[in-house]
Amino acid sequence: MAVFFHMGGYALYVWGSYGVMAVLLVAELVLLSRRNKSLVARLRSLREMEKDAE
Amino acid sequence: MAINWFKYASPATFYPLAGRMLPWFVWTTVVLMAVGVYMGLFLAPTDYKQGEAYRIMFIHVPAAWMSMWLYVVMAVYAAIGLIYKTRLSSMMAAATAPTGALFAFAALWTGAFWGRPMWGAWWVWDARLTSELILLFLYLGVMALRSAIDEPGRADRASGLLALVGVVNVPIIYFSVKWWNTLHQGASLKFSGSAMAPSMLWPMLVLTFAFWSYSFVTILLRVRCEILERERHADWVIDLLDNGPSGNRGR
C-alpha cells in the first residue's frame, strides 16, 4: 500500500494531478446542485408571495 | 416518419427530459470513472521511461481532448442558436462553456504536474500547452461577454458569435503557436508519442468517456438552471413550482 502511494517517487505529481482533478470535478457538481436548489427555493418563495398577494 | 426535433428544442419539453436523463449519466460517469481510474492506477504497468509519473497522462490527455471537443460542441450549439433562433441551443452553448473551461484548466494543471518531473519545469512553452492556455482564454472570453450582458437574447447571440469567431481562429492559433515553437526551441521536448500499449490506451479511452459523460451531467444540470431562470414566468414553470417537482429533489 505504501509502495502504491509512493508512486515510485512521483507521489506529489501523480496525487497532485489526480487530487486536483477530483476536487475540480466534485466542486463543480456541488456548486451546480447548490445553485439548482437555491434557485428552486427562491422561485418557490417568490411564487408563494405572488399567491398571497392574489 | 420524421421526428420533430424542434419539439425537443422547447425548454418546456427539454426540462423534464433532461431531468430523466440525468441519473443515467450520473451512473455512467461513476462507473466509467471508477473503472478508468482503477485501470490507470492499478492495471497499467509502470512505464520504463517515465516511471509512475506517466499515469498523469491518463487524466491529462482526456481532459485536454474534452476541453477541445466541448469548444466545438459549444460553437455548434451557438451556430444552431444563431441560425434557427432556438433559445435552447443558446442555453446549451452557455451551459457548455464553464465545463469546457474547467477541463482546459485541468489539462493545464495536470500538464504542469507531468512536466515538472519529466521536463524539469512546471511550465514549458510547448506548443500544445500554450494552445491549451489560449483555449482557456477563449472560454473565459465567451463566459465574460455573456455575463457582462444583462439582456439574455443579446447575451446569447453575442457570445454565440464570439464562440464562432473563436472556433474559426483555433486552428490558426494552433498552427501559428506550433510554428513559433519549432522555430524557437526545436522539437527536443515532446510527449512520448510512440505506439501505446493497449494497457495504456484503454484507461485513457475509458476516462475520456467518463469525462464526456460527466460533461453531460454538468451541462444538463446547468441548462436546467438556465431554463428555470429564464422561463420563470412561463405557465409550465409555475405549474412545476405549485404542484411539486417530478424531476427535482427539492421538496
Place this chain on the structure above:
Amino acid sequence: MNGVAASPAGGGLVAAIGGVVRRDVLLAMRRRMDVLTSVVFFVIVASLFPLGVGPEMATLRIIGPGVLWVGALLASMLSLGRLFASDYADGTLEQMLVQPNPLSLLVLGKVWAHWLSTGLPLVVLAPVLGLQYGLGLDTLGILVVSLLLGTPALSLVGAVGAALTLGLRGGGVLLALLVLPLYIPVLIFGAGAVEAHISGLGAGGHLALMGAFLVASSVLSPWAAAAALRISLD
C-alpha cells in the same frame, strides 16, 4: 445580411465607403488628443522595458522586436473602444443599419479610417523606437513592413470585439479579454518576421503568411463585425 438592397450602382457604394473613411479620419483629426494618447502609450511602453530589463544593448536587441510588437498591439487595442463608441452614442450607427449599402462594407470603411488614424502613426513611430533597442536599419525596415501588414489585421479582428462589447459596462477590460487571444497569430508572425530576418533566415515566409492573414481577416471580420453590431444594437 442581404446586400442586394437598392444602392444605386457600384459607384454609390464606393462613394459611401469613401464618405465613411473621410468623415472618420476628419473626426479623428478633430480629436487629436485621442490619437496622441495611443501613440504616447506606445512610446512609454517601449521606454519602460529597458528600465525594467536593464540597458545592455545585447539583451535589448534580442527582446526589441517582440517588445515593439507587443507595444504596438496593446496601443492599437486600447484605441479600439473608440471605433464605434461615438457613432453609437450619437445614433449614427442606427442610421448605418437602415441605409441601403451593406453594413459590412461600411464597417470596412470605418476600420480603414481607424487604422489610418491610430495604426499608421504606430507604424511610422516604430523605427524610431527601434533605434532605442539597437536594431539595424534593414531590421527596422522589416519591422515597418511587418507592422504595415499586421496592424490593419489587428484593427480588423479588433473591430469584431469592439462591436460585441458596444455599450457594455467594463467594456475596456472585457474587450482586451476577447481580442487579445485572437491577436496571437499576428503577434507571432509579426515579431517572428523581424527575428527571422535578424537570425538570417529571411522574413519572406512570415510576411507572406501575414499578408494571407490580412486578406482573410479583411474578408471575414467586417462581416462578423457587422453581425455583431446588429446584435448589439438590437
